[in-house]
Amino acid sequence: MTTFLCVDCDTVVSSPVAEVALPAHALRCKLGNGIRNMPSLMAAGTYAVDPEPAGPPWRKWSEVGAELAAARGVFAPVPVVSFGLPGKIVLAPGDAVGTVLIPERHSGYCCGLDGGDGPNLACAGCGRPVGTRIDDCSLWQAVWLEPDAVRRVPGDLPAPVREFADQHGELAAASGVVLAHLLVASEGGPVKVQDGAIADIFRRALDGLLPVGGPAKTVALAGPGLPDPEADIWLAPRDFPSTARTIALPDEVWRHLAFPKTWPPIPATGGFPDGVLRDDPPPAPRWPDVRVDREVFLHTLARLPAVRQPWLRDIYDRVSADWHTLRYS
Structure with missing residues (x-):
């Protein structure tokens, strides 16, 4: 397990969490339109690191050009290229501790925060911006810690095994x-x-x-x-x-x-009598x-x-x- 601390004052800003791979659905930044109560991107007790540059500032592809975009790890035209830091750390909102919201950074729509103004969470100990809380409609609920604002204190407990649940694609x-x-x-x-x-x-x-x-x-x-x-x-x-x-x-x-x-098929009128076995295997899922x-x-x-x-x-x-x-x- 790992605990994250503010680099300036060593205030603890996360619960102990175990590293897992970044979920593929994290790459879909928005799901549908106006979907309320989106679940947490990360399971409780886990965190992941995004190796790519992410977040603001953003620049249009037409302004950046292919050569500079490739240096940012993008090799085909996209609407905008991130010039944020690589290595941002994402965890479940409930695993973020020791932080307070920054009142003037409250961009979002009808239901919450979207992080459009940059980091909106500050260390409760010294006030340094350390991360971004996202909880607006149609967005995965998450806290993204800035890689240059926190440091890790490692532990040795394994990551929990996550059961698959195909929620929201x-x-x-x-x-x-x-x-x-x-x-x-x-x-x-x-x-x-x-x-x-x-x-x-x-x-x-x-x-x-x-x-x-x-x-x-x-x-x-x-x-x-x-x-x-x-x-x-x-x-x-x-x-x-x-x-x-x-x-x-x-x-x-x-x-x-x-x-x-798979679940064994059962006749609509009830199960088989004792001692009777099926001789027709169920179809593959x-x-x-x-x-x-x-x-x-x-x-x-x-x-x-x-x-x-x-x-x-x-x-x-x-x-x-x-x-x-x-x-x-």
């Missing part, structure tokens, strides 16, 4: 990240996806964006409890040994796809309604250097121009 967001990496791994050629959950999610999108027919790279789930697949590209949990052909999934998403929970999150997909692809290759830039531009491309491909 978490699976769709994670799929957007994975799809961007799958396209890079494809090198512009056909891809064949293993039957099952990942085919339900990715096959239609890949077939719509890549050539179909001819020799194809294969994609399959891999990881603890699964046999090593005979595939060119493996989808595995983050702690699985990384190789050039491995694409990491968030651990809870990987468990959800590799070992889905499907996720027919999962749509790859377009916003997260574009955000991820724009930050992969490979997007500068003409064939991949063409895909980026097509999806940017037509929101139906991923939804109905």
Whole structure:
């Protein structure tokens, strides 16, 4: 576990928290319009670090240019480029302690704060701005600590295991990240996806964006409890040994796809008599309604250097121009 302290006066500004990977749905900054009571981005007792520059000040792509944007880790056109600090720390609002709101930094809409004025939380000990509370409608509730305003005091307790709950499109967001990496791994050629959950999610999108027919790279789930697949590209949990052909999934998403929970079918009139066993296994679970999150997909692809290759830039531009491309491909 880690505790965060103000760098100026050592006031404690967080509860003990354990580091986990940044959730993929954190890349979707806003969900819908006017959705109240959005949940916390982070589970209680956890924190994550965003390696990318994030937050204000923002500059338009047309003002920045491709060369300077690439230096900020953005390799394809986006509306605005962040010139904030990389390495911001996000935790659940309930895990932020020892802070007070800065009254003059209260930007937001009808329901709360959106952080548009910059850090709106100050250290209660010395008054230094240390973070930003976000709780407006349609925004994930979170506290983002500034990396240059806090320091870490490490501990040795493990992170809690988070059960997967596909709230507000978490699976769709994670799929957007994975799809961007799958396209890079494809090198512009056909891809064949293993039957099952990942085919339900990715096959239609890949077939719509890549050539179909001819020799194809294969994609399959891999990881603890699964046999090593005979595939060119493996989808595995983050702690699985990384190789050039491995694409990491968030651990809870990987468990959800590799070992889905199923309920035994029961006849409408009641259960079977004692001693009678079924001889027809239930059908494999499907996720027919999962749509790859377009916003997260574009955000991820724009930050992969490979997007500068003409064939991949063409895909980026097509999806940017037509929101139906991923939804109905």
